[in-house]
Amino acid sequence: MPKRDPKTRDQVPRATVARLALYLRELQHLERLGETTVKSRWLGQKLGLTDAQVRRDLSIFGQFGQRGVGYSVRRLCGAIGDIMGTDRRWPVILIGMGNLGRALSGYRGFEKQGFDLVAIFDSAPELVGTPFHGRRVESLDRLEAVVRKHKVQLAILAVPGSSVQELVDRLEKAGVNGVLNFAPVRILTNSASMSVMDVDMALELQRLAFEVVNRSEND
Amino acid sequence: MPKRDPKTRDQVPRATVARLALYLRELQHLERLGETTVKSRWLGQKLGLTDAQVRRDLSIFGQFGQRGVGYSVRRLCGAIGDIMGTDRRWPVILIGMGNLGRALSGYRGFEKQGFDLVAIFDSAPELVGTPFHGRRVESLDRLEAVVRKHKVQLAILAVPGSSVQELVDRLEKAGVNGVLNFAPVRILTNSASMSVMDVDMALELQRLAFEVVNRSEND
DNA sequence: ATATGTGAAAAGTTTCACAGCC
């Protein structure tokens, strides 16, 4: 089993975790551009962080840099990939083939980051069998079978809020460990084996509107 | 001009701001259900927060509750709506009619929260004029004119990462104050009149994968 | 009896600033 490097006490700050994927995205971009080293100052500028913060975050997992030089892009990429579990590919299922689900089924960003869409589902019988972006909609009856067959740990939920809780309970029983929820509802999970991440687009627009309203008086 | 209540020093904690939209969503839900009062404990449970945190957050804007009783749903809803700028409707434009843009143009969650899609744009000439969800795609040439005409302050960007920075600069010049960015790139804004909020779905999936990998050892 | 509002303590996070190494 992949244990993190021995020195690391197993308490990664939540704030650091939230930024880890951000670092990885930028580093992968740099690697594609052929850059071999990067400085904390440069990374920070690109992501809206201070250089000290970048160094602190990275130092939590080990000493990846070289004083006077910077960080090896390749090495950092590998290290963060390991830490985040991007060193392997993840089979993912998508449930809900409405407007949003259809768009998500064709979104290439997922597989670029190591996530393979192995099946798409919808509860509407008339949609079952319809192809979207080269994949046929399956009946929800087949949910458990598909999860077992592909050892699916992650599910994307693009269903109405009213169906979310029920589906999450079912997914949890089936062995799924993480759900990316697009409905504007908070999910309750009893067991610790299930993580949920919410993406609420209207909520983000509201936060934006608040920033705009309060723009003048602050900074 | 709507100034916040006089006693409030103009420093709302960032963490509180991030939760405000969450409270509003839940309160609106309660109001629709006909509930008249709500307790901090109940709200917190619904949102995964402690009761103390809910009370602290709300107390920053004033004293909305009644000791021994709780909060009036109606009053709280109104107050938070005021604070967040949801008391009025916002005209919004959407740029980019790929997979995601098409889904977003049909997403009803935006207008439910006070955002009206007044125009949709794409840079591809062959898409201009095509209707999506009852609205025709306009040429980007008309961007500035539309922004002026409808006094648009918010834009949703569903374009490739490579076009984002250029478009944001243009939007800023045109008078737009906020952008909801769906591309996996960080945007740099020079002026303080422009706020950006990112929604990176692949990034959230990665964070989820990290949680799942680290599930066992923590809590 | 019950629930808010809030000082004060605790926990978490960021920034400073500089020793250490290239």
Add this chain to the structure above:
DNA sequence: GGCTGTGAAACTTTTCACATAT
């Protein structure tokens, strides 16, 4: 010269616990 790694300080956020109000 330049840049990392990290203690210590500064700042932010959360939690505790209880006076206060109904």
